Amino acid sequence: MKKVFLSEDEMPRQWYNILADIKLNPPLGPNGKPIGPEDLAPVFPMNLIEQEVSTDRWIDIPEAVLDVYRIWRPSPLVRAVSMEKALKTPARIYFKNESVSPPGSHKPNTAVPQVYYNKVFGIKKMTTETGAGQWGSALSFACSQFGMECKVFMVRVSFDQKPYRKAMMEAWGGQCVASPSMETKAGRDALERDPETPGSLGIAISEAVEAAVSDTTGQTRYSLGSVLNHVMLHQTVIGLEARKQMEKIGEYPDVIIGCAGGGSNFAGLAFPFVVDKINGKQIDIYPVEPAACPTLTRAPFVYDHGDTARYTPLLAMHSLGHAFVPPPFHAGGLRYHGMAPTVSQLAVEGIITPRSVQQIEAYDAGIAFARTEGIIPAPETTHALACVVEEALKAREEGKEKVILFCWSGHGLLDFGAYEKYFTGKLQNFELSDDEICNSSKMFKDFPKPAILKSH
């Protein structure tokens, strides 16, 4: 048996909300005071804002969302038997295969409910940014399911590296432009500062927020694919399914691994298990980030903006600075300067243990998995895979029958440009110097400092 399936009837009917179990520093407005729901109203619909601040442990998944989830969910839990053999490890390796969704990643888990709640609220058009293109594709897909318009600002460097992402979004009726663009003030300012800029998620977020709030009809809202509490909430469907699937075969994870850019696929898999760890269970939980954008592993825990133009509130998170532009490594989904406040808080409390890997090491692991398990991973996913390989080899050294569970966040079928570079030896590693990290901290030196909270 390689795959453990759930029937559509066994799909979770509620998301798990970690805000019931941990404390967070509140988001702050321009005046340094905590913001209220009404401050976010120009950007998000009120029903999603309510979810963002809710501390209810369980939140119902609407029937219309379940109905779209059923296109690809429940996703399979797969035992990586061939890779175990190749690594000669006593560890049993399982992954939740989130690459089976139509856009090819975990992103539609939140795109679908976000579009649904906007639609219910009377919104007609969604705007967003995208890095690797996974998120923009997911939102376009979700908008096509609910008959909504979709406008995507795609970070220039990825737009150029992955020309087919635009066509993918168009296939679902979405519109995609390279960011910075001339369509927004934030974009024009960025181009004026540097006409050759590769762009960044921070700039693209500014553009998408501006495009939403400047629609005077009030029928456009912005959507964010990671970082925020309601995004993490929606993604917990991954871990809730995984729990059920592991129970079916009498397994429980000793190690949980997910790649982390803004934190959403990691959180989706890990959060439903975090609560067990808080209650005393021994689990090693590793978010894995790229060494070239080491938010959790090297950046401080601070209040910072989510975007470059500083349109967003201040969030308490690990951050490399809102204007930070990472070196041009290929995992576009891991290029964000910050990290989800919930994930950051768990790192601060020592409940999860951040790690980082270099891109060549990540691709090595990706190819090893492709040639054993068959699936070609997204560049983001390869970072988790590198960590899985390391843990499996450690289990071999220790002679331990560990159970490793990780999230296969997406496939790499639109990322062959990067694979070509890897095969021809043109891929390089990037390491940030301490000075670079230190310099970027100037961006938040005047902001308030978050409290060091202990949830337990």
Next chain:
Amino acid sequence: MKKVFLSEDEMPRQWYNILADIKLNPPLGPNGKPIGPEDLAPVFPMNLIEQEVSTDRWIDIPEAVLDVYRIWRPSPLVRAVSMEKALKTPARIYFKNESVSPPGSHKPNTAVPQVYYNKVFGIKKMTTETGAGQWGSALSFACSQFGMECKVFMVRVSFDQKPYRKAMMEAWGGQCVASPSMETKAGRDALERDPETPGSLGIAISEAVEAAVSDTTGQTRYSLGSVLNHVMLHQTVIGLEARKQMEKIGEYPDVIIGCAGGGSNFAGLAFPFVVDKINGKQIDIYPVEPAACPTLTRAPFVYDHGDTARYTPLLAMHSLGHAFVPPPFHAGGLRYHGMAPTVSQLAVEGIITPRSVQQIEAYDAGIAFARTEGIIPAPETTHALACVVEEALKAREEGKEKVILFCWSGHGLLDFGAYEKYFTGKLQNFELSDDEICNSSKMFKDFPKPAILKSH
């Protein structure tokens, strides 16, 4: 309920062999006489040749093949509820989703057993041709599963249109060159005739066969992704699963549809139902081909070679001529000059009813499905989709609750170049004139004529 799953335990343990139920004209050698198994031995391993000529109705699927099938099989049967609603049809539309395999199509259903049988026979390296790239990717994937070398000759026009297919094959350790290449006599001859040739499947087959038989160590064999009897045999796992899945929900198809290039995904879905039709059941069975390469719908039933350089035996099939080069439409997998002898025979006997569609009509249907069912189809699959739309609308006109079953042969995630042309209005239709069809028949005027056999 959108998806009907089978557990891995419910996966078929045997393939269905249609040669138990229909008669075929034998393949002929250069002397015009039927060939024996030994004549094929330089090209294929003997265990596969035995399968090619077997008339046993059921053939066991080896355990090692089942084990690789389990990476993605059983594939889901999906009810296209959203598309039904969009078309306001009383028809219930089901599809077998073969795009869920790692290479993204039905092709590994036969690539895996072919590589397995070669491995068992002591072969170390496989050669093949590929059009769209689906088949070359599938063989590379299968070779990576069994630790075999893989060399793929890819038709130049597709090689240029789809640069990422090469990287995909490399991800699984395969080697891919554009055809015609300078590596074979067949390739060099083709380039001498026309240095600017877009290539053809016929030429690429010649190259791959030559590369196999010219390996003096005897450790290389050729593999064909369609047309031959054993390929159709392996693909029947699609239809056998579909039968079980439909039984589970108390359904039986009134209409069966598959796109047809060489015929393999169509045959895989349809053959396990054909036997019911032979026994009197009323089913409409439609292979759908592109109007620009109308093998079944406009070409004669003749003896012809499977390749341009005439290395292969003469096969009794519908053929546009072994040197036919179709106009540059985008469904690379449907560009073959011939059609599987088994599929051709069923057409000759009137058991199946060939149809053809134009490429723009096909993409229209493809986009309509992408925006309802979510999955972006391969250009080949869109031809089936156009026929599904037509049948669903016919059911609406007639007010009939028909059950339509079709094969979603692959996804289009490596075909966005073609989608981009479609979105920008640069895609055109092609129609062959009667003169063109007539001229190409000169290629087989001196060959023997097949008998018109009646199986029943």
